[in-house]
Amino acid sequence: IILSSSADTKFLAPMLSAQLKAGYVPNVVAAPESTSPFQVKRTVFSNKGFAITQLDTDVKIIGVSNNAFGSVENKTDTTVEDFAPELAEAAFATKSIEIDKVVGKATIADADIVVSGGRGLKGPENCGMIEELAEVLGAATACSKPVSDLGWRPHGEHVGQTGKPVASNLYIAIGISGAIQHLAGVSASKVKVVINTDPEAPFFKAADYGVVGDAFEVVPQLIEKLKEFKAQNA
Numbered sequence: 041i042i043l044s045s046s047a048d049t050k051f052l053a054p055m056l057s058a059q060l061k062a063g064y065v066p067n068v069v070a071a072p073e074s075t076s077p078f079q080v081k082r083t084v085f086s087n088k089g090f091a092i093t094q095l096d097t098d099v100k101i102i103g104v105s106n107n108a109f110g111s112v113e114n115k116t117d118t119t120v121e122d123f124a125p126e127l128a129e130a131a132f133a134t135k136s137i138e139i140d141k142v143v144g145k146a147t148i149a150d151a152d153i154v155v156s157g158g159r160g161l162k163g164p165e166n167c168g169m170i171e172e173l174a175e176v177l178g179a180a181t182a183c184s185k186p187v188s189d190l191g192w193r194p195h196g197e198h199v200g201q202t203g204k205p206v207a208s209n210l211y212i213a214i215g216i217s218g219a220i221q222h223l224a225g226v227s228a229s230k231v232k233v234v235i236n237t238d239p240e241a242p243f244f245k246a247a248d249y250g251v252v253g254d255a256f257e258v259v260p261q262l263i264e265k266l267k268e269f270k271a272q273n274a
C-alpha cells in the first residue's frame with residue numbers, strides 16, 4: 041500500500057498498519073532498493089540522515105515523502121467507481137465529541153506555501169507583514185523557535201527540528217539565519233526563498249533563491265507587487 045505523507049495519511053497509516061498487521065515505513069524518498077528482501081530508503085532524524093529500512097511483513101505500507109518524486113503523466117484508461125461505504129457509529133472505537141478546527145487559514149502541515157519569520161523581525165509588532173504576505177499568497181504563517189519562545193508568534197507556528205516539519209512547495213524565510221535545527225525541519229520544502237540582510241547567513245546555502253536585503257524594505261515591496269499581479273490577473 042502506497043500512501044502520501046499528508047497529515048491525514050500519517051494519522052491513517054499506523055491504524056491501517058495495526059489493522060492489517062502490516063509493516064509501515066513513513067518518509068520514503070526512493071523506490072524500493074530491493075523487493076526481496078523489501079528495502080526502502082527513508083529520511084530519519086528530522087531529515088538529517090537516511091536509513092534503509094526492511095519490511096518483512098506480507099502486507100507492506102509505505103508513506104512517500106512530500107516532494108520526493110516529481111509528477112509524471114501516465115495516461116491510462118480507468119474506470120471510476122463510486123464508493124459509498126456505510127459506517128454505523130458502532131464501527132468506530134472512538135467517538136469525536138467536538139472538532140475544534142482553525143478555519144479560513146492554511147495550516148503548516150498541508151500548506152502549499154509557508155511564509156516564516158525569524159528574529160530579524162525585531163519584535164511582535166512587525167509580524168503583521170508576515171501575515172499580510174501570507175494572506176496575499178494564500179500561505180500559512182510559521183516562525184523560528186526563538187520567535188515563538190519570545191512569544192512573538194504562537195508555539196504552533198514554530199518549525200524545525202523541535203517544531204513542526206514543513207514540506208511545502210514554497211518556503212519563504214524572512215529574517216531567519218538558517219541554523220541547522222531550523223533547516224532540519226524545512227529541508228523537504230521544494231523551493232526555499234530567503235530574505236536576509238546578512239549575505240553570510242547560512243540559509244543562503246540551503247536556499248534556491250535569496251534576497252540580500254532588509255525585510256522591512258523588501259517584504260512591503262513584494263506584497264505590493266503581488267497585489268498588483270493578482271489584480272492584473274484576476
Ligand SMILES: Cc1cc2nc3c(=O)[nH]c(=O)nc-3n(C[C@H](O)[C@H](O)[C@H](O)COP(=O)(O)OP(=O)(O)OC[C@H]3O[C@@H](n4cnc5c(N)ncnc54)[C@H](O)[C@@H]3O)c2cc1C
Nearest residue numbers: 158159160184185200201202215216217221222237238255
Ligand atoms: C536543541 C535545539 C533545538 C532547536 N530547535 C530549533 C527549531 O526547531 N527551530 C528553530 O528555528 N530553531 C531551533 N533551535 C534554535 C536554533 O539553533 C537558532 O538559534 C534559531 O533557529 C535562530 O532563529 P532565527 O534565525 O530566527 O534568529 P537569529 O539566529 O538571531 O537570526 C536572525 C536573522 O535575521 C537577520 N536579520 C536581522 N535583521 C534583518 C532585517 N531587517 N531583514 C532581514 N533579515 C534580518 C540576521 O542577519 C539573522 O540572520 C534549536 C536549538 C537547539 C540547541
